Amino acid sequence: MNVIEAIQSRHSYRGEYKSTPVPRQDLITIMQAGLSAPSGCNKQTTSLIAVDDSEILERIHAVITPPICETAPAIICVIMQKINAYRDRCFAIQDYAAAIENMLLTIVELGYQSCWYEGHITDEDKIGYQIA
Numbered sequence: 264m265n266v267i268e269a270i271q272s273r274h275s276y277r278g279e280y281k282s283t284p285v286p287r288q289d290l291i292t293i294m295q296a297g298l299s300a301p302s303g304c305n306k307q308t309t310s311l312i313a314v315d316d317s318e319i320l321e322r323i324h325a326v327i328t329p330p331i332c333e334t335a336p337a338i339i340c341v342i343m344q345k346i347n348a349y350r351d352r353c354f355a356i357q358d359y360a361a362a363i364e365n366m367l368l369t370i371v372e373l374g375y376q377s378c379w380y381e382g383h384i385t386d387e388d389k390i391g392y393q394i395a
Contacts, residue, residue, distance in 0.1 A: 269368045276376035277331075285315060285337040289373055294339060296369035300361035303354025309362045310342040326393040331380050339366065340394065 264272075290313040297311055314320055315337040324333050332338060341363060343355040363379055370377045384390045 264372055266368065269371045273367055273371045275378040277378055278376075280332070280334040280336060280376070282334070282336060285375070287315070289375075290315065290337060290339070292373065293366050293369045297339070297341075297362035297366040300358070300365045302348075302358040302361070303352075304348035306346045306348045306354070306358070308344045308346050308348075308353075308355040308358045310344070311362070312340040312342065314338050314340065323394050326390055327384065328388075328390070332378065 294311045294313060298307075298309065300309070302308055314323065320335075320338065323338065324330065341359050343359045345353050345355050348354050367377060367379060384394070
């Protein structure tokens with residue numbers, strides 16, 4: 264599959280996931296693609312945490328309202344640091360968006376389905392703090 268095919272075939276999957284574990288090497292490959300994304304002034308504001316332990320996944324799912332991706336065998340948490348990059352401007356949102364897009368395309372390339380869930384986890388509801 265080339266990058267154009269990956270872009271055109273990628274879609275958000277909100278169905279039930281297979282219970283088959285995702286090999287650690289695939290999670291590493293996906294995260295490496297994310298960390299290879301550009302970042303404003305190369306400040307590298309994005310960090311990633313893969314979670315595939317069923318007990319930890321259950322604890323994370325318990326705090327997400329409304330429930331999402333409950334059957335996913337793995338998730339990747341995207342963490343950003345607000346670091347000013349240029350003229351007192353922070354590009355962390357653009358940085359993590361680029362990282363996520365790289366990961367979404369890599370996920371398609373590896374034959375998986377995924378969905379970017381950000382809207383459910385906002386600063387207002389403090390779900391990110393509960394997950395942490």
